[in-house]
Amino acid sequence: MQTKFSPAQLADPHIETANGILRACVHCGFCTATCPSYVLLGDELDSPRGRIYLIKDMLENERPASAKLVKHVDRCLSCLSCMTTCPSGVHYMHLVDHARTRIAETYVRPWPERLLRALLAVVLPRPSLFRLALVGARLARPFKGLFPGRLKGLVAMAPASVPGPSALDRPQVFPAQGVPQRRVALLTGCAQRVLRPAINEATVRLLTRLGCEVVVAEGVGCCAALVHHMGREAETDAQVKANIAAFERVMEGGALDAIVVNASGCGTMVKDYGHVLRTEVAWAERARRVAALARDVSEVLVELDLGTLVTPDKPGIDGEPPVVAYHSACSLRHGQKITKEPKRLLADAGFEVREPAEAHLCCGSAGTYNLLQPELASALGARKADRLAATGAQVIATGNIGCLAQMTGAVGIPVVHTVELLDWAMGGPRPPELG
Amino acid sequence: MRMPEPDAAVLARRGDIIEQLRAIVPGEGVIVDEDELRAYECDGLTAYRQLPMVVVLPETTEQISRVLRYCHETGVKIVPRGAGTSLSGGALPVADAITLGLGKFKRILEIDYENRSAVVQPGVTNLAITEAVEHQGFYYAPDPSSQIACTIGGNVAENSGGVHSLKYGLTTNNVLGVEVVLMTGEVLRLGGKHLDSGGYDLLGVITGSEGLLGVITEVTVRILQKPETARAFLIGFPSNESAGDCVAAIIAAGIIPAGVEMMDKPAIHAVEDFVHAGYPRDVEALLIVELDGPEAEVADLIARVQAIAEETGAVTIRISQSEDERLVFWAGRKAAFPAVGRISPDYYCMDGTIPRRALATVLKRMAAMSSHYSLRVANVFHAGDGNLHPLVLYDANEPGELERAEAFGADILKLCVEVGGVLTGEHGVGVEKRDLMGVMFTEDDLKHQQRLKCAFDPDGLLNPGKVYPTLHRCAELGRLHVSGGQTRFPDLPRF
Ligand SMILES: Cc1cc2nc3c(=O)[nH]c(=O)nc-3n(C[C@H](O)[C@H](O)[C@H](O)COP(=O)(O)OP(=O)(O)OC[C@H]3O[C@@H](n4cnc5c(N)ncnc54)[C@H](O)[C@@H]3O)c2cc1C
Ligand code: SF4
Ligand code: SF4
Numbered sequence: 043m044q045t046k047f048s049p050a051q052l053a054d055p056h057i058e059t060a061n062g063i064l065r066a067c068v069h070c071g072f073c074t075a076t077c078p079s080y081v082l083l084g085d086e087l088d089s090p091r092g093r094i095y096l097i098k099d100m101l102e103n104e105r106p107a108s109a110k111l112v113k114h115v116d117r118c119l120s121c122l123s124c125m126t127t128c129p130s131g132v133h134y135m136h137l138v139d140h141a142r143t144r145i146a147e148t149y150v151r152p153w154p155e156r157l158l159r160a161l162l163a164v165v166l167p168r169p170s171l172f173r174l175a176l177v178g179a180r181l182a183r184p185f186k187g188l189f190p191g192r193l194k195g196l197v198a199m200a201p202a203s204v205p206g207p208s209a210l211d212r213p214q215v216f217p218a219q220g221v222p223q224r225r226v227a228l229l230t231g232c233a234q235r236v237l238r239p240a241i242n243e244a245t246v247r248l249l250t251r252l253g254c255e256v257v258v259a260e261g262v263g264c265c266a267a268l269v270h271h272m273g274r275e276a277e278t279d280a281q282v283k284a285n286i287a288a289f290e291r292v293m294e295g296g297a298l299d300a301i302v303v304n305a306s307g308c309g310t311m312v313k314d315y316g317h318v319l320r321t322e323v324a325w326a327e328r329a330r331r332v333a334a335l336a337r338d339v340s341e342v343l344v345e346l347d348l349g350t351l352v353t354p355d356k357p358g359i360d361g362e363p364p365v366v367a368y369h370s371a372c373s374l375r376h377g378q379k380i381t382k383e384p385k386r387l388l389a390d391a392g393f394e395v396r397e398p399a400e401a402h403l404c405c406g407s408a409g410t411y412n413l414l415q416p417e418l419a420s421a422l423g424a425r426k427a428d429r430l431a432a433t434g435a436q437v438i439a440t441g442n443i444g445c446l447a448q449m450t451g452a453v454g455i456p457v458v459h460t461v462e463l464l465d466w467a468m469g470g471p472r473p474p475e476l477g
Numbered sequence: 478m479r480m481p482e483p484d485a486a487v488l489a490r491r492g493d494i495i496e497q498l499r500a501i502v503p504g505e506g507v508i509v510d511e512d513e514l515r516a517y518e519c520d521g522l523t524a525y526r527q528l529p530m531v532v533v534l535p536e537t538t539e540q541i542s543r544v545l546r547y548c549h550e551t552g553v554k555i556v557p558r559g560a561g562t563s564l565s566g567g568a569l570p571v572a573d574a575i576t577l578g579l580g581k582f583k584r585i586l587e588i589d590y591e592n593r594s595a596v597v598q599p600g601v602t603n604l605a606i607t608e609a610v611e612h613q614g615f616y617y618a619p620d621p622s623s624q625i626a627c628t629i630g631g632n633v634a635e636n637s638g639g640v641h642s643l644k645y646g647l648t649t650n651n652v653l654g655v656e657v658v659l660m661t662g663e664v665l666r667l668g669g670k671h672l673d674s675g676g677y678d679l680l681g682v683i684t685g686s687e688g689l690l691g692v693i694t695e696v697t698v699r700i701l702q703k704p705e706t707a708r709a710f711l712i713g714f715p716s717n718e719s720a721g722d723c724v725a726a727i728i729a730a731g732i733i734p735a736g737v738e739m740m741d742k743p744a745i746h747a748v749e750d751f752v753h754a755g756y757p758r759d760v761e762a763l764l765i766v767e768l769d770g771p772e773a774e775v776a777d778l779i780a781r782v783q784a785i786a787e788e789t790g791a792v793t794i795r796i797s798q799s800e801d802e803r804l805v806f807w808a809g810r811k812a813a814f815p816a817v818g819r820i821s822p823d824y825y826c827m828d829g830t831i832p833r834r835a836l837a838t839v840l841k842r843m844a845a846m847s848s849h850y851s852l853r854v855a856n857v858f859h860a861g862d863g864n865l866h867p868l869v870l871y872d873a874n875e876p877g878e879l880e881r882a883e884a885f886g887a888d889i890l891k892l893c894v895e896v897g898g899v900l901t902g903e904h905g906v907g908v909e910k911r912d913l914m915g916v917m918f919t920e921d922d923l924k925h926q927q928r929l930k931c932a933f934d935p936d937g938l939l940n941p942g943k944v945y946p947t948l949h950r951c952a953e954l955g956r957l958h959v960s961g962g963q964t965r966f967p968d969l970p971r972f
Contacts, residue, residue, distance in 0.1 A: 043523055043822070043823065043873070044523070044822075044823065044873035044874055045874060065822045065874070066818055066819070066822070067818070068523070068814070068815050068817075068818035068823065068824060069519065069520075069521060069523045070521055070562065070623070070626075070814060070815040070818075071520075071521060071560055071561050071562040071623070071626045071627075072562075072623065072625050072626045072815060073626075074560060074561075074626055075560070075602050075604070075605075075625050075626040076625070080580070081583070083580075083581075084534060084578070084580030084581035084582075084583060084600065085505065085508075085534055085578070085580060085581075086516050086517060086561065086578070086580065087508070087513055087516050091516070091561075092516035095515055095516040095518075096512060096513075096515070096516060099512055099515050100512075108510075108512050110510050110512055110513050111512060114513075127625065128815070129751050129752075129812035129814075129815035129816045129818070130815040130816065130818030130819060131751065131818070131819055132818075399608075
């Protein structure tokens, strides 16, 4: 596509990157059809091609973000379905990330919106604060009518019970069982370990059983995706750098084979660290190195021989092999292009795996999207719930905490993380959600 | 390419027009801000761009009918738009016109397996129809490469075809009925679930009318049972000529493959980088030949096609071993145009049809033109029915390249007509081939075609500036529209 940047504009590395992305777009429109917001709204402005145009216009003319542009970019889930569809290799993710930074710099949101965003940016990445907030929200639930606007939604969304902190959250090393085969670091995440500590626990049991030494590193916090998707550049850079430094300290104690991520939203982010810090000479190479080590837990597991460990009397629900609907998180499917591994692992572990129709469409969770765009998020959630229910499965497995939280309660079928089922098949506890 | 001069009087009424539209379509369905209109400034043909005066996104047929009636009564032009994937600029906005988007018409209304038909709204994508019926073993046959995104309304308007049209026909052979809103706001239903209706074939008139006669608001399509088996060949050749010979020999042997597609080397490489379909990179031309039908018949045809391929000099021959593999073979072909976006920032996709025997000559002359214009060309086409899609590669950021690409494209189309072919196979005339219509039709032919247009839209309000190089006043063509002693719109633009 034609662009109109001046040489002076192109001297800015961000604009140069954006220009490269825009020029790859041939305006074929293929991406519109698989974009959840376009599917719901039918307005090209809420499609990837439309957003690309809006962003191009803003960047070329060096205009501050307009209210209209912000509206349409805010409706983007960053599900990256458009990147899977685009035959021309347009890197929409980097373009929209840059647009979000521009929005944060040049657009003043109405104050309730600003407050909500600031609140989320502070609370969600900090497990102790988040836990406190959830407990508070649960207590506040009877009074939710008193809360204004979207805070009401937040309060309503708090789970019925908030698990306590897990012993696993502290920095420590879990030795491999048997002959050590790999040394990996586990990103324990932020929101996930508050909402469902069982996921990290199952991951550690699985990995150590398969011969991995698992390090929970000191100083590793939120992956920074939360603030990154809100365009908060300074906070993003700070969190990313802290994580890089922390992983480097682990590597000083011995080489790492992988940084295992079991929340795919975080995985997509960590894999992109190299891009985030590409313009900072002191950090670019270090960021690339850490990013190159990041692997989704399913990628690591398929390389380890799981088959031998599956217990002979495979798990069952009422004596039958459980039927699992695999819900592929967008960050795994589109962000990391991992589609087959989790299904294969589940099938190898003895589950009957089904996939819902419209598997490529986002469930509406999308990080903080369900909090910031509740209407679209719940429309997508309901649509996904219908498709999942139609599979006739007894349990839903997914690889991302956001989807797990979004789908829990919406379908009427228990929702668990893929590793929880795998761990169960290999002698771990039966996920309590299965009753 | 020139578009009609905008009517200053209409532009001056913009505020009022917006207000009237808002009264018909509430909420976010009326788009007026410049930065938002920008996203609607072109379709799949990015060389031509124009901001629409307003965009309106109605949700019901009734709203469309009221919008059209309002436009009819007050002389406002209107451009229908589906998914905006047209490659001929059919959905290109007009400065003093409303762009009417059908993106909200996404519902599948009825699936009737007994009558092998489905009733859908016009904004449903081509692929979504197949997806809705495939669990029962059915599909919708015409499959444009853009099927993931293009709408059935757009398909009817362009009479689109696909790789399987060789055997199963174009859109026109697979549409049973439509509901269409005329410029007056009148809602007309044509056809139904049956094959033929009494009277003139108005359904045939609407199909391929490029948004010039009415707005399609519902489509009844025929769905087919999936063939028992389908296998696809990948056949590589050392030259375009030998690939062309192979196609001719297959057809001459009385075999009707489900599809025969050809790609030349630049296209093969661009596609292989994206899809990794396993296309051979060291051949000059690649054929994808699909055979379908009952198991035994397909087995027999495979042997015959293989023999023909060997005789005509194929250097690589592969046959799909599984359904997944067959789909991967096609995935490459379907993504071919945009995949070319990887080797060139812009492309100009041509769409001419030639008699199959002229293939080698045309390709050779095209190669000569390519060096004359110093522009690369990648070729992807429906070889079975002689429908060429040369992609002229250019860089819109380089001054002069677009103009060279346009001239190159025009030369290609003239060449198609010269060897006995036609200007378009399936992408429509739009604005792209409008000024070349004279190469193919005489003034008389064009006048006759426009008389039909006059019968539906005497004031020339629907999708103006498209298809016809000169807009004749309907009065001139012998059908008088005089009000108050004056022809209507005496200042109607001519261009
Ligand atoms: C990469 C690529 C590959 C393609 N491959 C093919 C191919 O293989 N075969 C093929 O035939 N085409 C192909 N096309 C062209 C294009 O996809 C088709 O012409 C398609 O039918 C257009 O549908 P649309 O919904 O995008 O319509 P639009 O582009 O929005 O509109 C096309 C025309 O139809 C009119 N129109 C749209 N909807 C309506 C309606 N409801 N009522 C009245 N008029 C309407 C518009 O006014 C316009 O004139 C390709 C395009 C691209 C970008
Ligand atoms: S990331 Fe998802 S929501 Fe955003 S434009 Fe792409 S497909 Fe649409
Ligand atoms: S699919 Fe890719 S090239 Fe086509 S419009 Fe979307 S982003 Fe652009």
